[in-house]
Amino acid sequence: MKYRSIKGVQDILPPETFLWQFVEQTARDVFSLYGFKEIRTPILEFTELFIRSIGETTDIVEKEMYTFSDRAGRSLTMRPEGTASVVRAYIQHSLNQLPPPQKFYYMGPMFRYERPQKGRLRQFHQTGVEVFGLDAPEVDAELIEMLVVFLERVGLDGLSVEVNSIGCSSCRPGYRDRLIEYLNKGVSDLCSDCQRRYSQNPLRVLDCKVPTCKEYVKDAPVILDFLCEDCKDHFNAFQSALKKLGITYRVNPEMVRGLDYYTRTTFEVTSSALGAQNAVAAGGRYDRLVEEFGGPPTPAVGFAVGMERLIALLKEKTQMPDQCPQVTFVSIGDEAREVAFQLVSRLRKEGLRADMDLRSASVKSQMRRADKVGSPVVLIIGEEEIKRGVFKFKDMKASEEREISRDELIGFLKDFFNRDG
RNA sequence: GUGAGUGUAGCUCAAUUGGUCAGAGCACUGGACUGUGGCUCCAGGGGUUGUGGGUUCGAGUCCCAUCACUCACCCCA
Known part of the structure; x- marks a missing residue:
């Protein structure tokens, strides 16, 4: 064979493409019900955009980006996620001048140079949403409701919703210090990965899978106990809104997000049928990012759905629709x-x-x-x-x-x- | 980046201790009194056994390398 597709990317063939169309259409239908409009941003951005948003020391930025110089010597990167571009567009076009809130959804390919495995590809697809200009905790709950409605309407069940709050810039550093203090006492007993995490990103030690680490972390300080009053109120109101909407969820104080820009609410929808990469969708609040990008202070919250993972679940239970000549x-x-x-x-x-x-x-x-x-x-x-x-x-x-x-x-x-x- | 497993026709797989072993089923194409499908029967096309080396009289079968795929770690949707 002369040519093959490159590692970690895949062709999506009929009749599976019909399944994709169905899922995408359902997303459009549900999201528009909640007032979201589609935004399309470029796949290429200046590298700096992602470094600044995702975080300099994250794995994505450190070793997973498709980055190259264009013919004029500028460093460009193929987007590894969608939020940064949407925030950039929001500021660039002064969308804050429009009546708030502004709600957007997007769908398309993302690129991360990772070792492929079940539920993980180098080119994969996300469908995501972002809300700008609302800090009310009900918004976070509403967003999760929309996500659940979407997943149900597409035909999935047996999913679990996990939520957490990771605080804000005024309370998280305090927690972080206390955690480091706690970990420091037993750092030599931790696995080698956790020793690295300890210095790089201590929060990550919390969701280590190694039994000895798990055991040690059981008594570690919990972020929820360190939230400032505002964050605590927000998290409580968020949960009561979830209850009002009839959403079953579980608080998981160990849930850590991979991207640096998150504040307060974070959440994940997982399926046990997916293997090690079990998150179908995830998201959270990022109240500081717009301002950090040079925009006006604007609270924001969003999520992204991993389309390949969603489709994988769907394939197990749905027979694929096909189209034939009448x-x-x-x-x-x-x-x-x-x-x-x-x-x-x-x-x-x-x-x-x-x-x-x-x-x-x-x-x-x-x-x-x-x-x-x-x-x-x-x-x-x-x-x-x-x-x-x-x-x-x-x-x-x-x-x-x-x-x-x-x-x-x-x-x-x-x-x-x-x-x- | 690390580790493990796998790699034979489009697909799923066979091939005794290395010696007619390059096959089957499905799929595809054509045919079975020439203008008719689905069942059945017959026939046909299609593989330099992932690639490149090595061992051997001889390798799909052993060794090395490489590539790809799969799963896990890391990390994440």
């Missing part, structure tokens, strides 16, 4: 072939999925093909039919044939398909 012409002889050729065109303009076999194959072979592709109706046309101005209409499921005159053809077909739904 009407297939079978022609015998050159003259009939021409008539059929024009009629296919005519029917398509009438909104019917019509097709014919242009291989000049035998009748048997044309019939076989019509059957294989699942066409419910076959129209047979030969010398005899042309002479008399009729078609043989064959209902493939019932295996019944009848003649239809050329004039009543379109009306008849439309009736036939309406009757079937």
